[in-house]
Amino acid sequence: MRKAFIKTLIEIARSDPRVMLMTADLGFMVLEDFQRAYPERFFNVGVAEANMIGLATGLASCGYLPFTYSIATFATLRPYEQIRNGPVLHHLPVRIVGTGGGFEYGHAGPTHAALEDLAITRIQPGLTVIAPADHLQAATAIRATYDLPGPIYYRIGKNEDYTVPGLEGRFSLGRLNLVREGKDVLILSIGSITAEAFAAVESLSADAIAATMGVVSSIRPAPFDDLCELLPKFRLAVTVEEHYTEGGLGSLVAEVAAGCGSGCRVLRLGARTLCTPKLGSMSYMRDASGLSRDRIAASVREALQDIG
Amino acid sequence: MKEPITPHAIRKLILEQSHRARVGHIGSALSIADIIAVLFGEALHLPGIQDPQRDRFVLSKGHAALALYAALHLKGIINRAHIQSHCTDGTLLGVHAEHQVPGIEFSTGSLGHGLAYGAGIALAARMSGAPFRAFVLLSDAECNEGSVWESIMFAAHHKLSNLIAIVDNNGQQAFGKTKDILDLSPIGDKWRAFGWDLREVDGHSLPELRRAFKEIDTKSGKPHVIVANTVSGKGVSFMEGKVEWHYLPLTDELYASAMKEIESAK
Numbered sequence: 001m002r003k004a005f006i007k008t009l010i011e012i013a014r015s016d017p018r019v020m021l022m023t024a025d026l027g028f029m030v031l032e033d034f035q036r037a038y039p040e041r042f043f044n045v046g047v048a049e050a051n052m053i054g055l056a057t058g059l060a061s062c063g064y065l066p067f068t069y070s071i072a073t074f075a076t077l078r079p080y081e082q083i084r085n086g087p088v089l090h091h092l093p094v095r096i097v098g099t100g101g102g103f104e105y106g107h108a109g110p111t112h113a114a115l116e117d118l119a120i121t122r123i124q125p126g127l128t129v130i131a132p133a134d135h136l137q138a139a140t141a142i143r144a145t146y147d148l149p150g151p152i153y154y155r156i157g158k159n160e161d162y163t164v165p166g167l168e169g170r171f172s173l174g175r176l177n178l179v180r181e182g183k184d185v186l187i188l189s190i191g192s193i194t195a196e197a198f199a200a201v202e203s204l205s206a207d208a209i210a211a212t213m214g215v216v217s218s219i220r221p222a223p224f225d226d227l228c229e230l231l232p233k234f235r236l237a238v239t240v241e242e243h244y245t246e247g248g249l250g251s252l253v254a255e256v257a258a259g260c261g262s263g264c265r266v267l268r269l270g271a272r273t274l275c276t277p278k279l280g281s282m283s284y285m286r287d288a289s290g291l292s293r294d295r296i297a298a299s300v301r302e303a304l305q306d307i308g
Numbered sequence: 309m310k311e312p313i314t315p316h317a318i319r320k321l322i323l324e325q326s327h328r329a330r331v332g333h334i335g336s337a338l339s340i341a342d343i344i345a346v347l348f349g350e351a352l353h354l355p356g357i358q359d360p361q362r363d364r365f366v367l368s369k370g371h372a373a374l375a376l377y378a379a380l381h382l383k384g385i386i387n388r389a390h391i392q393s394h395c396t397d398g399t400l401l402g403v404h405a406e407h408q409v410p411g412i413e414f415s416t417g418s419l420g421h422g423l424a425y426g427a428g429i430a431l432a433a434r435m436s437g438a439p440f441r442a443f444v445l446l447s448d449a450e451c452n453e454g455s456v457w458e459s460i461m462f463a464a465h466h467k468l469s470n471l472i473a474i475v476d477n478n479g480q481q482a483f484g485k486t487k488d489i490l491d492l493s494p495i496g497d498k499w500r501a502f503g504w505d506l507r508e509v510d511g512h513s514l515p516e517l518r519r520a521f522k523e524i525d526t527k528s529g530k531p532h533v534i535v536a537n538t539v540s541g542k543g544v545s546f547m548e549g550k551v552e553w554h555y556l557p558l559t560d561e562l563y564a565s566a567m568k569e570i571e572s573a574k
Binding site for chain 1: 421436442
């Protein structure tokens with residue numbers, strides 16, 4: 001998705017001179033094409049995320065559309081107060097790009113695992129939060145939103161080539177996208193982990209469990225109407241996210257399920273703790289958090305049995 | 309209503325409004341009265357508060373907002389009723405500077421945010437070939453914040469000579485003297501070592517402040533810092549250099565005494 005992001009940004013920058021790119025010294029072998037194409041609109045600010053957001057806020061107040069780039073943890077957590085008191089409070093078009101949500105940095109360990117970025121961003125008023133599921137959707141989402149008036153957080157995954165079958169690059173702000181329809185269970189996923197969730201849906205289908213699967217990439221504005229329509233049709237909704245089970249997609253769906261009186265049970269799958277002493281590859285870490293395709297499918301089967 | 313923007317008029321408004329509203333931060337506001345008077349009286353190019361070519365002023369030490377409200381009032385940007393609403397329910401004029409107030413560029417109150425924003429403005433001006441400048445007024449203790457030094461490094465590296473920082477060097481912070489809490493002296497040398505063009509002035513001397521702002525060369529290849537040596541509570545002898553006047557509101561008796569002193573010093 002990072003390649004799709006930079007390719008799309010280069011295309012947008014060609015026709016929109018307001019677009020700029022800033023990085024806090026990350027994105028080696030990703031951002032260079034932009035730097036070559038628009039050297040006067042590219043700034044490596046050094047390892048200084050707080051300053052980067054402040055600079056972007058000042059630039060945005062003068063009419064620029066600055067994209068700030070770093071690994072998702074550093075892009076959001078380190079300068080969180082700058083984001084809150086800057087582009088959020090002043091409603092300015094700063095675009096915060098965080099790469100590699102969840103366990104995508106694998107062995108890099110807990111400092112690089114963004115497991116709360118969606119929670120802390122989606123509670124900020126007027127901050128649009130988008131986590132595309134694949135590179136086609138990332139390109140569509142960036143094109144569709146890059147010049148919205150307020151600030152945006154994009155969580156951009158590291159998977160480059162995978163595409164979610166049936167998604168076909170669709171994206172609409174405040175909507176979810178259905179990629180599979182079935183009557184037994186509703187599965188909702190966000191971001192790169194959609195690859196695992198979709199594989200789980202296929203394996204359930206082999207066991208004659210028919211799932212409806214929705215990809216939520218616009219978590220704020222949230223797809224309230226779509227969720228309110230879908231949730232009452234199911235006894236069980238399962239959320240899949242590479243994020244703590246608190247505060248992200250699972251929390252959103254639970255809020256809506258309760259709020260619209262759906263009667264639907266919500267099972268939230270996601271990271272439960274960061275305090276594991278063991279490190280591993282992305283696949284290992286996902287599996288350890290119950291987010292591999294097999295473990296997602298097993299959790300769904302078990303939950304369906306529980307509710308009878 | 310437009311009135312001459314004098315330190316005297318600013319100090320009177322600070323005392324009057326803080327007394328009426330029974331709020332503190334009086335010492336911090338009095339500390340910058342002379343700096344604010346020179347900025348809004350002459351140094352800033354302010355053809356209009358929405359004019360794209362205006363100089364941008366950021367009060368990074370947002371807790372001294374009353375001094376800024378006073379200047380905006382004297383300049384005719386906010387009216388009497390507006391300033392009288394300071395710290396009443398439903399007002400836009402709170403304890404800290406808030407961008408919803410006409411003439412205030414950036415909401416502050418949390419320290420360490422203003423310089424990065426100002427550097428972004430300066431960069432925008434340079435990229436678009438515009439002549440406007442960014443002025444950021446910080447407190448000395450605000451330089452405890454690491455984020456300030458991130459911005460200091462960036463501005464020097466990118467030679468933002470249209471960025472002007474003013475440090476209100478009153479030597480005092482919330483718990484006491486800065487030299488006892490986290491000693492930054494010699495603060496000007498630190499900025500200079502980071503690549504800034506340094507001027508040190510008496511922050512209560514109008515001629516020195518005027519000269520410092522006049523000397524700013526936006527083609528110098530370096531960002532500019534004016535270290536203004538000040539006294540917190542300046543102009544009211546019982547407040548000068550006293551940490552408690554970071555917090556205390558004025559009683560009627562002390563208000564009368566402070567106003568008398570300000571009037572007699574006119």
